Amino acid sequence: MLRFLTAGESHGPALTAIVEGMIAGLPITREYINEQLARRQGGYGRGGRMKIEKDQVRFLSGVRGGRTTGSPITLQIVNKDWDNWSDIMAPGPEAHLHERVVTRPRPGHADLSGAIKYRHEDIRNVLERSSARETAARVAVGTLARCLLEELGVEIVGFVRRIGSVEAVIEEDLGTSELQKRTARSQLLCPDPQAEEAMVKEIDRARENGDSLGGIFEIRAYGVPVGLGSHVHWDRKLDSRLAGAVMGIQAIKGVEIGMGFGTAAVPGSQVHDEIYYSPDRGFYRNTNRAGGIEGGMSNGEPVVVRAAMKPIPTLYKPLLSVDLKTREPFEASVERSDVCAVPAACVVGEAVVAWELACAMMEKFGGDSLEEIKERVSQWRQLVRQV
Numbered sequence: 594m595l596r597f598l599t600a601g602e603s604h605g606p607a608l609t610a611i612v613e614g615m616i617a618g619l620p621i622t623r624e625y626i627n628e629q630l631a632r633r634q635g636g637y638g639r640g641g642r643m644k645i646e647k648d649q650v651r652f653l654s655g656v657r658g659g660r661t662t663g664s665p666i667t668l669q670i671v672n673k674d675w676d677n678w679s680d681i682m683a684p685g686p687e688a689h690l691h692e693r694v695v696t697r698p699r700p701g702h703a704d705l706s707g708a709i710k711y712r713h714e715d716i717r718n719v720l721e722r723s724s725a726r727e728t729a730a731r732v733a734v735g736t737l738a739r740c741l742l743e744e745l746g747v748e749i750v751g752f753v754r755r756i757g758s759v760e761a762v763i764e765e766d767l768g769t770s771e772l773q774k775r776t777a778r779s780q781l782l783c784p785d786p787q788a789e790e791a792m793v794k795e796i797d798r799a800r801e802n803g804d805s806l807g808g809i810f811e812i813r814a815y816g817v818p819v820g821l822g823s824h825v826h827w828d829r830k831l832d833s834r835l836a837g838a839v840m841g842i843q844a845i846k847g848v849e850i851g852m853g854f855g856t857a858a859v860p861g862s863q864v865h866d867e868i869y870y871s872p873d874r875g876f877y878r879n880t881n882r883a884g885g886i887e888g889g890m891s892n893g894e895p896v897v898v899r900a901a902m903k904p905i906p907t908l909y910k911p912l913l914s915v916d917l918k919t920r921e922p923f924e925a926s927v928e929r930s931d932v933c934a935v936p937a938a939c940v941v942g943e944a945v946v947a948w949e950l951a952c953a954m955m956e957k958f959g960g961d962s963l964e965e966i967k968e969r970v971s972q973w974r975q976l977v978r979q980v
């Protein structure tokens with residue numbers, strides 16, 4: 594079984610993650626994780642924090658000579674901004690607890706509920722951890738999962754479908770490599786260049802108006818073998834686990850698998866994927882409205898997950914709130930924030946989908962070394978073709 598925990602505050606010394614249960618012998622480089630971390634930091638519409646940080650991972654355990662050893666893997670990402678916060682965030686009695694105290698909860702954030710729940714007078718004790726800075730750790734962890742999937746023939750591609758009112762047009766028959774190429778070229782991870790142009794303008798308009806924007810990203814996993822997840826119990830269903838993982842990303846307010854919400858509006862004949870058989874291909878479909886999952890199990894078609902991200906809650910155009918201490922109304926103002934972070938969220942989406950799929954692969958095929966799991970996956974793929 595694969596598992597992980599992350600720790601770390603936004604302005605603490607570092608983010609840390611421990612991954613346990615990873616097979617031995619998996620090739621992994623710092624450079625590959627750093628590449629994914631850089632993708633998370635990019636995207637048109639990001640704020641000042643991303644100019645301070647240049648995320649780099651350090652392995653503190655579990656990796657030797659470029660391969661995993663089977664021991665717990667500790668990943669660390671240092672926060673450069675810590676230098677500016679070490680007095681305020683210090684763990685000991687020397688901490689300057691009376692500086693930069695936050696008593697003004699921002700609408701749309703964890704601030705108010707967190708302060709009430711944990712009985713904090715300084716909202717900083719909530720916002721430091723609720724911040725999406727934490728997603729850097731999940732991207733690092735997800736990249737380990739991605740390396741495992743790549744070894745097992747599963748490829749993850751994420752892209753941005755919508756920002757605000759602008760929706761990308763993506764040809765149904767666009768091949769994986771073309772989709773990847775176009776997405777990699779785009780500063781918004783949007784494979785439709787015309788839509789991208791309009792999205793940039795929409796972000797500029799939002800910035801000028803002191804507003805923010807959300808959007809929709811899509812993650813596709815190609816090469817997922819039949820039979821991951823299970824129909825037998827709710828918490829083993831692959832769709833339920835993917836939805837939970839994606840919904841667990843800050844600011845995600847909706848998750849769809851395949852046609853998702855669209856299935857509610859049309860008759861069944863336009864929803865379900867008919868089944869065909871040919872001796873060379875085995876069982877196959879001509880459509881993939883189910884997004885590669887039926888009955889909580891992967892069905893061999895690409896897994897397709899979409900997520901809706903709400904607009905960034907910190908606005909330059911002030912929103913009304915009430916001071917925790919004085920109970921006086923005030924207008925929530927901003928020092929530094931993203932206007933739009935949908936491309937960054939998309940990279941986090943790729944990471945969490947990779948993680949869930951890697952967990953499901955480990956559960957179905959198991960093993961302690963790369964050779965072992967590779968052999969089992971290849972046997973399974975062969976067997977499925979012969980069914």
Ligand SMILES: Cc1cc2nc3c(=O)[nH]c(=O)nc-3n(C[C@H](O)[C@H](O)[C@H](O)COP(=O)(O)O)c2cc1C
Nearest residue numbers: 701702703723725843844906907930931934937938
């Ligand atoms: C990659 C990413 C970057 C984000 N950047 C910001 C930001 O700069 N300012 C902000 O107010 N919220 C930002 N958010 C959103 C908040 O973290 C999120 O809305 C907040 O923690 C409340 O959680 P909830 O929206 O899931 O309820 C970001 C989210 C993600 C995924």
